[in-house]
Amino acid sequence: MNMHTHDRGRLADAEEIIRISCVKHTYEDGTTVHLCGLDFLAHTGARVAVLGPNGSGKTTMLYHILGLMKPQEGSVTVFGVSPSEQWSKIRKRIGVVLQNVDEQLLAPTVIDDVMFSPRQYGLSETESRERAHKALALLGIEHLADRVPHNLSGGEKRKTALAGALVMDPELLVLDEPFEGLDPKSRSALLALLDRLAREQHMTIVMSTHDIDSVPEFADYAYVLAPGGRIALAGTPEELFSSADVLTEGNITPPILAELFARLRARDATAPAPALSVAEAVEALTAWKSCPP
Amino acid sequence: MSHIHIPDGVLPWWLWLTGWLAAAALLGIAARRATRSGSRRAVPLIGVVSALVLVAMSSEIVPLAYHVNLTVVAGVLIGPWLGVISAFIVVLILALLGHGGVTVVGLNTLVIGAEIALGWALVRTGTRLFGIRRIRPIAAIATVVTLAATTTMVVGIVALAGAPAATRGTGALDAETLEFRNPFSEGVFSSGLVGGHEHGETDAHEDEHAHESEALAVSRFAAVVYTLGPIGWLLEALVTATILGYVGKVRPGLLFSGAGVQGRVAHVGDEHGGH
Amino acid sequence: MDVTAVDRSAISGDTLLHHAAPASKLIAAGLLLGAVMTVNDPLVAAGVVLSLVGAGAAVRLPLGQMLPLALYPALFALVFAFAAAPGPVTGALIVLKAVTAALAVVTLMFSTPYPQVFAPIQRVTPQVVGDALLMTYRSLFILAEKFADLTRAVRLRAGLSARQPIRSAQATVRALGGLLLYSLDLSQHEYDILYLRGYEGGLRVTTQRSTDHAADLASLLYAALILAVVLVFRLVPALSGYSWLVTIAGAVDLLTGLLIGRRR
Numbered sequence: 001m002n003m004h005t006h007d008r009g010r011l012a013d014a015e016e017i018i019r020i021s022c023v024k025h026t027y028e029d030g031t032t033v034h035l036c037g038l039d040f041l042a043h044t045g046a047r048v049a050v051l052g053p054n055g056s057g058k059t060t061m062l063y064h065i066l067g068l069m070k071p072q073e074g075s076v077t078v079f080g081v082s083p084s085e086q087w088s089k090i091r092k093r094i095g096v097v098l099q100n101v102d103e104q105l106l107a108p109t110v111i112d113d114v115m116f117s118p119r120q121y122g123l124s125e126t127e128s129r130e131r132a133h134k135a136l137a138l139l140g141i142e143h144l145a146d147r148v149p150h151n152l153s154g155g156e157k158r159k160t161a162l163a164g165a166l167v168m169d170p171e172l173l174v175l176d177e178p179f180e181g182l183d184p185k186s187r188s189a190l191l192a193l194l195d196r197l198a199r200e201q202h203m204t205i206v207m208s209t210h211d212i213d214s215v216p217e218f219a220d221y222a223y224v225l226a227p228g229g230r231i232a233l234a235g236t237p238e239e240l241f242s243s244a245d246v247l248t249e250g251n252i253t254p255p256i257l258a259e260l261f262a263r264l265r266a267r268d269a270t271a272p273a274p275a276l277s278v279a280e281a282v283e284a285l286t287a288w289k290s291c292p293p
Numbered sequence: 294m295s296h297i298h299i300p301d302g303v304l305p306w307w308l309w310l311t312g313w314l315a316a317a318a319l320l321g322i323a324a325r326r327a328t329r330s331g332s333r334r335a336v337p338l339i340g341v342v343s344a345l346v347l348v349a350m351s352s353e354i355v356p357l358a359y360h361v362n363l364t365v366v367a368g369v370l371i372g373p374w375l376g377v378i379s380a381f382i383v384v385l386i387l388a389l390l391g392h393g394g395v396t397v398v399g400l401n402t403l404v405i406g407a408e409i410a411l412g413w414a415l416v417r418t419g420t421r422l423f424g425i426r427r428i429r430p431i432a433a434i435a436t437v438v439t440l441a442a443t444t445t446m447v448v449g450i451v452a453l454a455g456a457p458a459a460t461r462g463t464g465a466l467d468a469e470t471l472e473f474r475n476p477f478s479e480g481v482f483s484s485g486l487v488g489g490h491e492h493g494e495t496d497a498h499e500d501e502h503a504h505e506s507e508a509l510a511v512s513r514f515a516a517v518v519y520t521l522g523p524i525g526w527l528l529e530a531l532v533t534a535t536i537l538g539y540v541g542k543v544r545p546g547l548l549f550s551g552a553g554v555q556g557r558v559a560h561v562g563d564e565h566g567g568h
Numbered sequence: 569m570d571v572t573a574v575d576r577s578a579i580s581g582d583t584l585l586h587h588a589a590p591a592s593k594l595i596a597a598g599l600l601l602g603a604v605m606t607v608n609d610p611l612v613a614a615g616v617v618l619s620l621v622g623a624g625a626a627v628r629l630p631l632g633q634m635l636p637l638a639l640y641p642a643l644f645a646l647v648f649a650f651a652a653a654p655g656p657v658t659g660a661l662i663v664l665k666a667v668t669a670a671l672a673v674v675t676l677m678f679s680t681p682y683p684q685v686f687a688p689i690q691r692v693t694p695q696v697v698g699d700a701l702l703m704t705y706r707s708l709f710i711l712a713e714k715f716a717d718l719t720r721a722v723r724l725r726a727g728l729s730a731r732q733p734i735r736s737a738q739a740t741v742r743a744l745g746g747l748l749l750y751s752l753d754l755s756q757h758e759y760d761i762l763y764l765r766g767y768e769g770g771l772r773v774t775t776q777r778s779t780d781h782a783a784d785l786a787s788l789l790y791a792a793l794i795l796a797v798v799l800v801f802r803l804v805p806a807l808s809g810y811s812w813l814v815t816i817a818g819a820v821d822l823l824t825g826l827l828i829g830r831r832r
Binding site for chain 1: 575579681682683702703705706709710713754757758760761762763764765766767768770771772773774
């Protein structure tokens with residue numbers, strides 16, 4: 001099964017924003033991550049998820065995209081350039097939220113932190129402030145403007161970091177475990193925001209997560225990394241949920257629903273195709289039950 | 294740490310002002326070097342090490358009597374030039390918390406900067422000569438020597454304050470005699486109420502004793518600090534040796550190079566800050 | 569010396585002083601330091617100390633946390649006074665100066681967030697120094713929290729109690745070692761973030777404005793009055809016999825301040 005096909009209809013005219021080709025990186029302690037198997041691609045307006053267990057190389061991949069690591073083998077291009085060599089050319093087009101948001105908030109107050117990048121890029125104080133307030137309003141945290149970061153809750157810190165990432169209206173947003181520390185309501189709000197940014201502003205969103213069950217909610221396309229960095233699988237959520245066996249072979253825990261429907265199919269070939277959500281699963285199973293074999 | 298615990302208003306103005314000027318000059322040089330080697334790397338390193346020193350100082354190992362200073366550790370981690378900047382920041386924040394006078398921030402920066410620099414130099418030389426495996430005894434000896442040297446620096450500063458000066462100090466403490474010219478030296482009831490006498494009438498008598506009282510003041514001060522000091526030096530040596538020994542065992546690459554050893558890209562303008 | 573407690577008060581407090589502009593408070597602290605340097609009479613100095621405490625009580629600053637910080641330098645001033653001062657009266661003056669200066673800066677820090685105090689300092693220092701000052705502030709809280717976690721973990725694993733001071737001390741030192749490694753990793757991450765977010769130098773702080781001009785005026789006038797009184801007694805030796813009046817005035821200030829503070 002060719003797992004590299006995906007619906008390009010919607011993205012036919014989309015520009016290729018990121019391409020990672022067989023990148024190898026060896027850490028000081030000897031651990032090697034080999035991001036190979038398939039090329040990693042992200043196009044304009046796509047929401048791309050990078051999935052995998054701990055130690056599979058998700059963060060290594062993101063760090064290569066951000067130019068924090070230089071590939072020892074292979075190549076990485078973002079907006080057509082090597083990010084590790086020409087970051088200054090593309091940094092204004094990219095917003096980042098890393099996993100540990102505590103370390104990301106550098107300034108003494110929320111508003112100062114969100115204004116950080118505009119100020120550094122030479123925007124006037126007035127324009128920096130306007131942009132910062134707009135970003136805070138987008139996240140619904142304008143009331144936190146004068147607060148100090150160390151007194152914020154985990155979720156508030158994450159929203160502040162996101163506001164800082166969005167303040168320059170980036171074309172590419174890179175998020176490392178964006179849902180960590182968020183309560184269900186905040187998580188839904190963030191999902192809705194990311195969806196809006198992708199649809200209305202054609203922002204490309206690349207996010208890493210270990211939450212494979214939630215892929216249909218936030219990704220148009222997903223790459224699954226096996227331990228060691230091998231890109232085991234790439235496809236739409238539907239394709240992912242149909243590949244429980246492939247995932248298991250690659251030592252990756254498949255989505256619960258995918259595994260459920262795979263086992264049903266193994267017992268009974270008339271079992272329905274995998275559903276992407278619980279609601280869909282209920283519909284599909286109810287319909288299957290009421291149909292004669 | 295040889296933090297000068299001399300309060301504000303005691304040292305003559307010319308002394309603490311000279312301290313400020315010398316510290317400013319040193320900071321200027323250190324800042325230029327830090328910017329040349331990459332402020333993106335220097336700023337977080339200085340910030341983090343200064344914060345580490347402050348957190349260490351607020352951890353009471355022996356409540357009231359002694360607190361860890363980690364100045365020699367700071368020197369080994371970030372070197373002398375970034376260390377001077379860190380010294381200024383730590384001393385300033387301590388002064389703002391009432392821990393050390395504000396006017397003596399300049400002098401304190403020089404003393405703590407010297408502590409960081411000397412500690413770095415001794416540990417670096419020692420490990421080059423005897424190997425990183427002997428870092429514990431090297432660090433211990435280096436700490437004792439460093440603190441003894443900077444304590445002597447403090448005694449020297451007090452001695453300077455006591456040296457004859459052209460002008461009277463802050464007005465409160467006479468730099469020439471280390472005495473205070475106040476009504477009480479002539480008796481409360483002999484001045485003001487009874488008309489009092491001119492200060493000049495007693496000058497000749499005071500001059501005779503000026504030299505003697507100045508010598509007494511400095512030697513008494515030296516006796517106090519050299520008696521109490523060594524206890525602190527030994528405790529600090531123990532702590533420094535333990536911490537550097539631990540780092541030398543688990544991540545020896547961090548010694549003398551600070552951060553930036555994790556296989557990261559060295560970006561243009563951010564050369565690796567090893568020292 | 570809990571640096572985080574000072575920050576908590578400065579940020580969450582709601583006294584009259586908290587509403588004054590940082591610039592006013594800095595100038596007031598400067599005037600008070602000028603008074604410290606100029607005062608030459610222990611009775612005048614004592615009056616100033618009492619008055620300052622009274623003012624703090626009147627506006628309901630957390631004196632319980634402030635006074636230990638302000639009195640701490642007295643210990644070392646006593647050592648210095650014993651070592652260097654020619655007599656008990658001058659020794660008392662040395663100690664009172666130390667306490668007054670400490671009280672002035674501690675009052676500033678308990679009512680003004682650190683970055684607001686650092687911002688004017690940033691303007692007169694090289695950029696890398698000013699930026700490092702702000703990074704120190706940010707890193708301080710991250711490391712303080714991490715240190716608390718590490719110390720707790722080490723003590724729990726070693727099964728320590730307060731009655732084992734040597735083993736507790738060893739545990740603290742072990743925690744410091746762990747904190748050191750964490751702090752260097754932290755600096756690497758902060759470097760990454762500065763690089764990603766386009767840092768080219770110049771971390772800026774938005775200056776807080778005054779929300780009560782009366783508070784600005786009050787703090788400036790109060791500090792100026794103290795300096796004026798000190799100067800008068802310094803420049804007019806004939807008044808030295810009446811310096812006990814300043815002590816009485818300070819005591820009255822203190823009592824009044826305590827009453828006002830209680831009433832609110």
